[in-house]
Amino acid sequence: MAVTLRDVADRAGVSRSAVSRTFTEGASVSPKTRAKVEKAALELGYSPNALASSLTTGRTKLIGLVSNNFHNPLFLEVFDLFTRGLQDRGLRPLLVNLSNETDPQNSVRMLRQYSVDGVIVASSTLPPSFAEAFKQAGVPVVHSFGRFSTSPNVHVVGIDNVACGRMAAEALIARGYRKVAFLGGPEKATSTQDRALGFFGALREHPEIEVSISYASAYSFDAGRVEMTRLLMQDPAQAYFCGDDVLSIGALSAIEEAGLSCPEDIGIIGLNDMDMARWQNIDLTTIRQPIAEIIGASIDLVVGTIERPDRHPETRLFPCRVVERGTLRPVHQGAA
Amino acid sequence: MAVTLRDVADRAGVSRSAVSRTFTEGASVSPKTRAKVEKAALELGYSPNALASSLTTGRTKLIGLVSNNFHNPLFLEVFDLFTRGLQDRGLRPLLVNLSNETDPQNSVRMLRQYSVDGVIVASSTLPPSFAEAFKQAGVPVVHSFGRFSTSPNVHVVGIDNVACGRMAAEALIARGYRKVAFLGGPEKATSTQDRALGFFGALREHPEIEVSISYASAYSFDAGRVEMTRLLMQDPAQAYFCGDDVLSIGALSAIEEAGLSCPEDIGIIGLNDMDMARWQNIDLTTIRQPIAEIIGASIDLVVGTIERPDRHPETRLFPCRVVERGTLRPVHQGAA
C-alpha cells in the first residue's frame, strides 16, 4: 500500500537508519548515501509518516485549536490567521468545535489521545478553568481572547477589557453625549463585566452624565436588535457602547427600524472592528482589537511553552484604539 | 511522563494485550479482567494513544478539511457544520488553509504524512484537479461546493449552478423586470460560468427582455461595490443577479450611496443565503444553498469512501430555492 522507510532502504541499498537520517534535520549522512536515498525516495514517492515518527520523537506538530465562537464573523478572520500562522511554522491545527460543550474534560482527553503538542483556546466566553484543565493535564496551553489576570494560571493573550470600557466611555464623553449607556453581551461573561467596570469607572468622574446599563442575551445580531428595540420603547440614551460589533449591528437595525437615525438621534460604538464594520452601509464606529497581534502572540507563547514547558504563565494584553466611522457624531461637535 | 498501556497492564496484573483488548470494541475479554483493567486505567488516568494505534489499525480518524474561503462569512457556518458533523461521528478535522496556495501537491503530501483517513475539499473556487490530486494519491476525497460533472473523477457535492442561474432569471422575469443583468464573481470561476449559462439560457426565451453581463473581480464586498458603482455611471439594469451574497451587499452599498434605493430603483438577488442576509438592515432576497444538506452528504460520502475505497465517484446536487426578502419587488406587481 503506502511506501515505507523499509521500501526506500531496500531500493537504495542502505539501512533503514540511513533513510531515516536523510529525512532528519541535522543528522549525519554522507552526500553519497543521501543522494542514493533521495533518488529512491523520489522514485517511490516516499514521504515519512509523521505519526509514526511522533511516537519516538514525542512531537506531533499538531496543535489543538479549540473554540466555541462559530457564529461571530470576527472568528472567521481569527481562524484564517491562526491556521495560516500555524502552517507557516509547520504546525497543524486540529480544530475542535465546542458549541454545545461545557465540560473541558472531553476535549482534554481527546486532544491528549492525539498527542497534540499544544492547545490554543480561542474564546472570549469560555471560563479560565477551561484552559486550565489542559495545563492540569500537562498540555501546553494558551487562552486567546481571554481575560486578564494578575496571577494567571495559564498564558492569556487578549485585550484589556477594563481599558476598553474606559476608552468607550471617554469616546462618548468627548463627543458631548450627556446620557449614555452600556449595552453589554451576556451578563455572566467576564469580558462583559470587565468592560462595564471600565465604562462606569470612567464615568464616575463625570457625575453630570447620566448612565444606565443593560445586557443582551448573546453576542448576536438578534440579541442586539431585541434589546435595542426594548430600550427604544422606554427612554433611550443618546449613545450606547455595545458588547461587540455584531450586537452593534443588531442595535443599528433596531434604531433604523424605529425611524431613527445614527448618529443623529442615537450614537453607537462597538467593539472588535471586524471586517464588516468598515462596509460603507454599516460604517460602524468601533474599538479595534488587534487580532493579528493577539494571534501572533498566542502562537509564539504556545510554541515557547512547548519548548520550555515549565515556563511561567504570562498575560499579554494588546492596546485597542477607537476606529472613527459613522455611528458616533464627531468630536468637535460636542466640545463643551 | 504519559501513562501507557504497559503501566496499566502492570498495575492490573495482566498482559498488555488484555489492556489493549479492553479498549478495543468487540474484542474478547472476560468481565473479570475488564474490571481489573478499567480500575487500573482509571486510577492512572490512562487513555489510549490514538496515533500509536493508528499505526497498526491503519485508521487515524483524522479528516483533512481543506479550504480557501476564509473571507466569506458563509464559510464560518460551513466550518461550524463540518466540525460538528465530523465530531459527531468521532472524526477529527485537520484544517488546511489554502489562501495563497495553488498547487495541490503540498497539501497532498502533508495530509498523507498525517495519514488522514479522508479529505474534504470545501471550496467553490478551487479547480476539480485539486480534489483529484488526492484521489490520485489514494486518499478518499470529496469536493464540497464543487462543480457538477456527468462523469466525475471524484465525489462532488453541491448545487446545480446552471439551475440556479435559471432560477434567478425566472425570479426576475416573474417580477416584471424588462432589463436585467448578471453581475458575476470572478469570470474564470466555473461556478460563475455555469450560473451565467443558466441565466442566459432562461432569458433566451424572453427576447423582449434586455440582458447584459459583467464580472466583479472577487466574491467580496469591495469588488461588488466597485463594479456596481461603475455600472451605475453607465446605463444600469433594473435588476441584477449577483454572484453571491457578499457581492450583493457590496452592490447594495453602491446603490444606496448613489442615492438610489432597493428594490424601488434597482433590484438585487444574491446567492447563498448566509445568515447575515436575513439581518433586517440587509434583508437580501437571495437563492438559498442548503449548506447543512451539502455538508451532511459530504461527510456521508467521505465516510462511505473510507469504508469502500473503490466506490464509484458520485455527484450529489441539492436543490436551491429563492428566499423572498426585500431587495426584489414582489411578484404580483410585475404580472404582465
Place this chain on the structure above:
DNA sequence: AAGCATTTTGCAACCGGTTGCAATAATCCG
C-alpha cells in the same frame, strides 16, 4: 469426572519510524 467446545489469555511479531552505540570508513596530520 472425563471429554469436548468455547472463551480468554499471553507471547511475540509487527505497524513505521528514531536513536544510542559500537563498528567501520574516511579524513587529517606529521
Place this chain on the structure above:
DNA sequence: CGGATTATTGCAACCGGTTGCAAAATGCTT
C-alpha cells in the same frame, strides 16, 4: 605511510499500541 581523529553506517532496541496464534482456562454435556 601509519596512527589518530572524525564522520558515517548498521544493528538492535524502543516508541505505544494491535493482533494471529497456540496454550490455558472455562463451560457444557453426558
